[in-house]
Amino acid sequence: MSFHTLQGFFAMGGYALYVWPAYAVFFTVLIADTLSPIVRRRRVLRELNARLARQSARQATQASDTTTPTQTAASTDGSRPCP
């Protein structure tokens, strides 16, 4: 035990201004590192659900597109049967 009082501990032999910020940075950065995937996980799941919904909408249109009868002979810019 190298410190005998709590003040002494917090004073860090006069280097408190350097030691404590260092520890603060250490913990802040690591806590942020811990939290960010948790937050992201929530977002990923939310977006995933939204995308599942969108996908089913897209499939619905594609189904209806193929059922519409193609209209009468309109030819394209690049599709004429050549004589």
Add this chain to the structure above:
Amino acid sequence: MIRPGLARACTAMLRRDLTLAWRRRGDIAMPVLYALIVTMLFPFALGPEDTLLQRIAGGVILVTVLLSMLLALDVLFSSDIEDGSLEQLVLAPQPLALMLGMKILAHWITTALPLIVATPLLAAMLHLPAAVIPVLLLALLLATPLLSLFGAVLVALTAGTRRSGMLLALMLLPLCVPAVIFAAGAVAAAQQGLPWLAPIVWLAAALVLAVALGPLACAAALRIALDA
């Protein structure tokens, strides 16, 4: 049929360019990063002598910021020309000058503003005295839109040509020099504790003129350039 008012058209334009910039927000940061790199390289290249660095700090930062801005200038219209958006803009029933003014504003917001925000950091890196920083910021706030406006006119003029790079640089040089002289004058005066208002006023006057005429000239130049 809803015809949009001027205000709506302006916001549409501004929003468009800001959204585009945001989609490529990496590119916004590029001038800032270039400026950072330059200021970081200077201590390497010159040796980390505090007094020397401090002596040249104001000038180096001014030159760096203005040049970083120029970097982003020549893409002001090029992508719009390539994908045909500029044609659509010219054909819109809105005053072209105003729309271009919005484009220039968006460009200033996305290139100059981040640079100005980063300036205190650059200044700290080169140990510029804290008292000089407000003057430096003021000088930049006036000089950067001036460059944006003048630059836009020149970019518009060279838009139709294929060899735009050299032309642009060549024509911008005479424009940069006075801006740098006045801005650097103000910063140097502040650094030496002298009155620094006069050069700032000159810059402000030039800016007022440029805001009024720049977009008009830009529109005219662009119409000429597209007509090929």
Add this chain to the structure above:
Amino acid sequence: MIRPGLARACTAMLRRDLTLAWRRRGDIAMPVLYALIVTMLFPFALGPEDTLLQRIAGGVILVTVLLSMLLALDVLFSSDIEDGSLEQLVLAPQPLALMLGMKILAHWITTALPLIVATPLLAAMLHLPAAVIPVLLLALLLATPLLSLFGAVLVALTAGTRRSGMLLALMLLPLCVPAVIFAAGAVAAAQQGLPWLAPIVWLAAALVLAVALGPLACAAALRIALDA
């Protein structure tokens, strides 16, 4: 059926890029002009004190030249990607690394060489002692291809992305720093009359390595980046 030999393919590639550069010769001049502007602005920004200028001349020129080179770097592949030429190159029955090596060579010839040629002029503008100029040139001759090669790999990596600018700057920074340190070390040593060979040898060794591995890495990176 005439299958082209490697030599013919290389010359075809090199000729292509040089012709393209020549068609837009204005753009070749741009980095040189930027470098000129920067060196011209420095006396304005710092005041025309000879001793101060002379003191910082070597460093300023190095930083300026290398940054001017970086300016032209991110367009190395972009136009080829946009118009589909790069796909055609990837599909050609030639070793991609060699072809990319030729592209990098062409890029170095069109951007770095003019800058190196202009360097004595820049040096004169900032009153760099004549005796230092050969060392400066030597350092640039070694540092610029190094940057070209490393830069090309990074540009290739970011080729498929939309936010390339900032990334490129971010990734290039760690590369610039050692190059600048060694080159500036040599110049500073020469300016003080000390032996300057050691840093030059380091640069040369790095260059040899880069020439051997750069194009290969570039080809691998490009294949990854195009695969979308």
Add this chain to the structure above:
Amino acid sequence: MTVAATATPLLEARALSFHRQDEPVFAPLSFQLTAGELALVEGDNGSGKTTLLRILAGLLHVGGGELLWRGQPMQRDSCAGDILFLGHQLGLKADLTPRENLQIAAGLHGRHPAKTFASVLADIGLRGYEDEPIRRLSAGQKKRAALARLLLLPATLWLLDEPYANLDRVGISLVNRLLETHTAEGGAALVTSHGAVSFHGGEPRHIRMQA
């Protein structure tokens, strides 16, 4: 083209010509276009169709002859917003989505009050792709995103440069339907195409270009 129109034609060209480096791009051209009419611009590659459309849109200066808009010499101010031009380049920002691109166009040109962005995009066949960046769409989907402007923006004269290219059969008949509704509502359209347009509202007027 000698029939005297009772109403003033929307657009009239009299011996219109255009020069590049003092060479005429196409032979002098005269035609009229009245409201409710569709004109088909035909010609080989390089015969000057795109050039003609760009002149009519006001992007290129008239080289010779006269160009009248509702009987008056054509001026930028008088026809601004009345003309919609769709060229080989689509005028879409690759980083924005179809919806955002439409919003910009509407912000500049105004729009039909009855239609929403979502409904227009669904009509043009981009349902599910409203919020995908243009860059990630296929060639035909990009074309559709550009064509969506026709549905949303108010304009009397449509200048369409090869609107059918890259579209599938459904897309082609969609454009045909668009043209029919537009002319039925009193609009007019100039369309270039290398194929035949099937236009139910009668035989379209043909404008042949010769280099």
Add this chain to the structure above:
Amino acid sequence: MTVAATATPLLEARALSFHRQDEPVFAPLSFQLTAGELALVEGDNGSGKTTLLRILAGLLHVGGGELLWRGQPMQRDSCAGDILFLGHQLGLKADLTPRENLQIAAGLHGRHPAKTFASVLADIGLRGYEDEPIRRLSAGQKKRAALARLLLLPATLWLLDEPYANLDRVGISLVNRLLETHTAEGGAALVTSHGAVSFHGGEPRHIRMQA
């Protein structure tokens, strides 16, 4: 596609698939292509035709299934130079002339010894435009400049993405003639198109894409 081919097919796909962000772009695809054959890739906009061609060209990685080239798993080295790909982007440098663009392609790929640049460009319909920068050509002329590669470069398999778009009638029949000669000489081709290709050498194989 169940017919056992006597000769090994040039190209064979077995349950080929491709994924973007883990979604399949098209349903697994199986087909064979032998020398002398023409296959037509059909499908709506966005059904994955371009994606398929880019996979076959080796520009995209196979997502699932197998791709065989002359009976062996397809590898870059084994088929390099045997495949000619023409996409939506033409791969032309806008600042160079058609002749220079061809020269570059020939420098990389080699060329038929019997043909000269001038004769190829004349055949493709660009006589008089050989030394004009691509940038100054019309859309159809650009397309022709890209198609000139088909005439000059040696390759067994052609992958053509909408080669007919932007071409006039003469141009379309020209492409058809090119395809006929190519298949008659033992080459093979995969062509995407939204219209019908009239192919005199027999009914082309059809590959239908479904998203």
Add this chain to the structure above:
Amino acid sequence: MSNWIPLWLHKLSSPPTFYRFAGTLLPWMMALALLLGAIGLYGGLVLAPPDYQQGDAYRIIFIHVPSAWMSMFIYGVMGVSAFIALVWRIKLAEVVAMESAPIGAAFTFITLVTGSLWGKPMWGTWWTWDARLTSELVLLFLYLGVIGLYHAFEDRRQGARAAAFLAIIGIINVPIVHYSVTWWNTLHQGSTVDIFGHSKIAWDMLWPLLTVTLATKFYYAASLFRRARTDLLALESGKEWVRQIAQREGKR
């Protein structure tokens, strides 16, 4: 994928298996990290005597040095898995490489900040351009470059491959960081800790240091597992097992 890869490894590299495996192991790793961290820091901050030269300022060592070691260790892990990802295209290797990068960047950042907080009282300056400091800064830029490149691509697997490539190129920087103190003469101090041989520092100071080092290793494992699980959900979003999880947890 070659068949010499052991079967269990092959099985583990299947995303749903790894997802479950990491899920069970995660709490244990985190608990160990917290426990060892608490013990080590108590030993370092409270029990260890002050340094005869540096006084109590040296107590920054208990986070500075473990973080510095982690910054290099994680780069090594990232480089190896990047190599595996590029050569064998194993999805899990891509995930491990890409999700190591932010953790590595965090430790590098901590190293830089704690180092300069230590440097001010010891050397009289926050920062000098000395070889170790500069190479550590370059390491941070490399991490940031890898992260940025990964996110710059639309297709995440393609981004992972591109970034993996960059990570492999950058691995030359790791030996430079480590040996910079011996290759160039620097302000930064040379090796003082030698785990297997004779360390130059007292046991009272050494054991907390080693305990915290072990804690950071466990922390890395926990954080990596957590990140990899999230990433796998995003990457495998087309698969049935992810859809089930999404439906199960999306409702909450």
